[in-house]
Amino acid sequence: MKLGTLTGTGETATVTGFAIDHRKVAPGTVFGAFPGARLNGEDYIAAAVAGGAIAVVARPEAVVEGAVHIADPAPRRRFGQIAARFFAPFPDVAVAVTGTNGKTSTVEMVRQLWRMAGFSAASIGTLGVTTGDDRVTTGLTTPDVVTFLSNVAGLAREGVTHVAFEASSHGLDQYRSEGVAVKAAAFTNLSRDHLDYHGTMEAYLAAKLRLFTEVLSGDGTAVVWADDAHAADVVAAAKARGIGVLSVGSAGETLKLVSREPTLLGQTLTIAAEGKTHVVKLPLIGAYQAANALVSAGLVIACGGDIAATLANLARLQPVRGRLERAVIAKSGAPVYVDYAHTPDALDAAISALRPHVGGRLIVVFGAGGDRDQGKRVEMGRVAGAMADVVFVTDDNPRGEDAASIRAMVMAGVRHATEIGSRREAIGAAIAAAGKDDIVLIAGKGHEQGQIVGDLVLPFDDVSVAREMAV
């Protein structure tokens, strides 16, 4: 494709691809040079041109010699828009999900509901790019813009017509999912996370709101979990653009959750919609999974799905990997669950989900990630201390930080906890402590397959370790 076709200029050079890392530039590439969190991409412009870049999208003040300078004060956005024209076409229907917790679960449930409705569907997020028969990990929740656009276009080539993706706050802030028309966008909730990157809760919320103020199509629909304290901010942002709102939850108007009764293996939901009452036997436990199921139904309905059929399909949802996944039943009879709770609010949600199912004690094992928001650590300790009966504090991806210092910050929030650095040993100790009426919750890593220590990723899977320790 010609550069002029993509940029509206008269340039006749042929574009062969797009890159935001100069090491991935080949002859004919359009290079995006952006100031980042660690480095400044503008420092690599000369190297990119030497490598064959024919155009550089960068701020007006950047120096570009030997290639076309596509100057824009918001270069990430401009780069995404131009790249999208190159990578298109995309699947007919795309929806996005933002929120502190519940994005992965929701996009996965949307994918399942679309599949049940007969569509070829995919999801993109923390678990990777998932289709009916394949899953490929990308390493990030919202991949970088080039990976994102090429993946979405690749799905369309494979015949996928419906795609649901996670819009992380980092991804929104860095315009990683620019250029794909978003038909419906959902907000799950907002609570403390990622303050290392965003600085304040206000900035964190602002990044998430961009999904509704800029990314969502003008004729799209905002799907909002109405029970969250920040739902009103999202509704206001949507309404300011004249965008329709579909609200779900106890305070929801479109799908109103009238009641929720835990059962042995799931829960019974009574939902009022358009004057009718629907009773759904959801095969997943916990208020949080009910919330994600309703948000996912809202997204499907916002894209034209029939209300009754979509709600009925919730009864056939499969569990999401690493989200309240029952790993094993210990020799004592205690069930052991693995969950991806890595924020204070998520830990609360995971413990609350299990509480109705515990006759004895709820035993939790968890830690907090290194090189991430430090302030959430003590709060996670507080939640575990207040809500669980027995607490083990251990390591969860210390990355570049000293693991013992991270644990100390968590321990500061909880009075009676046992600290065991080795995650394997901590899981073993928790399972050994459990009696037949107890439940063990291993939180924080969910589906993850490694423990990140320094630059090393040591193979580690909570589910397999739990199984090993349960015999």
Ligand SMILES: CC(=O)N[C@H]1[C@@H](OP(=O)(O)OP(=O)(O)OC[C@H]2O[C@@H](n3ccc(=O)[nH]c3=O)[C@H](O)[C@@H]2O)O[C@H](CO)[C@@H](O)[C@@H]1O[C@H](C)C(=O)N[C@@H](C)C(=O)N[C@H](CCC(=O)O)C(=O)O
């Ligand atoms: C803080 C953050 O979001 N960093 C991401 C971001 O980096 P950045 O733009 O700040 O990059 P930088 O390293 O400062 O470099 C600036 C620019 O110079 C370029 N460069 C750099 C070096 C070089 O030799 N040549 C070159 O061209 C880089 O490609 C970049 O464009 O863009 C990079 C390319 O896409 C990402 O790999 C990187 O993710 C890092 C590894 C990361 O850990 N990100 C996490 C925090 C993240 O994004 N998490 C979210 C949320 C998770 C969730 O809660 O769901 C996610 O969506 O996964």
Ligand SMILES: Nc1ncnc2c1ncn2[C@@H]1O[C@H](COP(=O)(O)OP(=O)(O)OP(=O)(O)O)[C@@H](O)[C@H]1O
């Ligand atoms: N709707 C919700 N409300 C509160 N907590 C939730 C909700 N959904 C999920 N959680 C908690 O958050 C954890 C992570 O869920 P999920 O992976 O779906 O969220 P996410 O937003 O994709 O997370 P990440 O930001 O890491 O990608 C779950 O294991 C659970 O503990």
Ligand SMILES: N[C@H](CCC[C@H](N)C(=O)O)C(=O)O
């Ligand atoms: N997407 C989240 C995942 C956190 C998972 C947890 N295991 C940790 O390492 O903190 C992040 O990058 O902050």
Ligand SMILES: [Mg+2]
């Ligand atoms: Mg996720």
